[in-house]
Amino acid sequence: MSMRQIVLASFVAGAIAVPVQAATITYNAGLGTLPTAQGWTLYEGGGVVPAPTVSGGLLQQGPTVFSGHQYWEYDDSTFNFATGSISVDFRIKIDSASFHAYPRGGYTVVLSDADGRMSALYLSSGSVFLTNDPVTGSSSIIPFNTTDGFHDYNLAINSSGAALSIDGNPIVSMGLGSIGVQPGHLISFSDATLLGDSESDLAFFTVSGVTLLTPVVPAPEPASIGLLALGLATLAGLRRRASR
Numbered sequence: 001m002s003m004r005q006i007v008l009a010s011f012v013a014g015a016i017a018v019p020v021q022a023a024t025i026t027y028n029a030g031l032g033t034l035p036t037a038q039g040w041t042l043y044e045g046g047g048v049v050p051a052p053t054v055s056g057g058l059l060q061q062g063p064t065v066f067s068g069h070q071y072w073e074y075d076d077s078t079f080n081f082a083t084g085s086i087s088v089d090f091r092i093k094i095d096s097a098s099f100h101a102y103p104r105g106g107y108t109v110v111l112s113d114a115d116g117r118m119s120a121l122y123l124s125s126g127s128v129f130l131t132n133d134p135v136t137g138s139s140s141i142i143p144f145n146t147t148d149g150f151h152d153y154n155l156a157i158n159s160s161g162a163a164l165s166i167d168g169n170p171i172v173s174m175g176l177g178s179i180g181v182q183p184g185h186l187i188s189f190s191d192a193t194l195l196g197d198s199e200s201d202l203a204f205f206t207v208s209g210v211t212l213l214t215p216v217v218p219a220p221e222p223a224s225i226g227l228l229a230l231g232l233a234t235l236a237g238l239r240r241r242a243s244r
Contacts, residue, residue: 024208025074025187030057035072044070046194062199064106064191066098071108071192077210078185081113081157081176088121088155090189090205094146097198099124103131103138106198107146109155109189111207112182119162119177121155123198130162132177139174150203185213 027035032054036042042052046068052061064070079086088109097106105122112118120131123146130139144166154165163173189205191198 022208023077023210023212024206025077025210026207027059027072027189027202027205029054029059029203032057035059039076040072040074042070042072043188043192044068057203059202060200061190061202062197063096064197064199066197067194069191069194071188071190073186073188074207075185075187076213077187077207078114078213079111079210080115081117081119082115082159084209085156085158086111086207086209088157088205088207089152091150091152091203092123092146093150093201094123094125095199095201097124097146097200098196099127100193100195102135102195103129103141104193104195105129106191106193106196107189107200108192108196109153110182110186110192111157111188112184112186114184116180116182116184117177118182119155119157121153121162121164122193122196124196128164128166128171130164130172130174132162132174133181137174137177139172142172144171150201 027038027040031038034052034054047065049064049068049070050062052059054060061070088111090109094107099105103122105124105127107123109121110118111120118132118134122129122131125147126143126145127141128144128146129141131137151166152168156163159176161173161175164171187207190200
């Protein structure tokens with residue numbers, strides 16, 4: 001290895017990209033921006049729907065189309081329900097959301113881990129329920145008025161399954177689904193089903209306990225910068241002696 005290669009390798013070693021463990025992913029409407037400005041991607045189709053807006057610290061969406069979808073997805077993280085604990089927290093008021101017999105609710109929160117296990121929460125105007133499969137595998141359907149004001153929802157998922165609490169009160173739970181029922185590394189919220197519609201006001205949406213896929217490159221430490229400068233000076237001296 002040449003002196004130049006040694007110097008550069010020593011410098012790069014101080015700035016190796018490392019993934020962030022136990023990261024938190026957040027959308028905060030209080031910042032006054034849409035989720036796209038905070039790292040989320042918007043997917044929509046199946047019909048013309050109003051454009052989402054942010055006003056008064058709330059993300060306002062809908063009404064969406066029953067046979068269409070409009071949802072936000074974060075796909076730059078990884079997690080595994082069987083080996084870690086994921087917590088989803090959000091505050092929302094549902095203005096209206098449909099219920100379909102599969103069952104499907106108009107407002108959805110969907111997570112799929114690295115092994116393709118699905119855990120989803122569905123909200124309709126008058127009920128909440130969980131699923132762990134895109135077509136089958138529903139929990140009990142629990143009557144709950146999601147339209148009477150803002151509520152704080154918590155969805156906790158680990159090796160035991162998923163458990164939903166609303167305003168700090170346990171509501172319903174169910175076990176984990178099968179491996180490979182859904183594409184992995186997926187987090188989404190809003191109307192992600194083709195058999196439901198919703199209109200909502202969201203204050204925030206937070207997912208904790210995940211690992212970011214995009215590595216973080218820390219800034220070089222002063223010692224590394226000094227090492228690089230010393231190495232470059234050494235290279236310059238060697239070149240001068242060689243020229244003489």
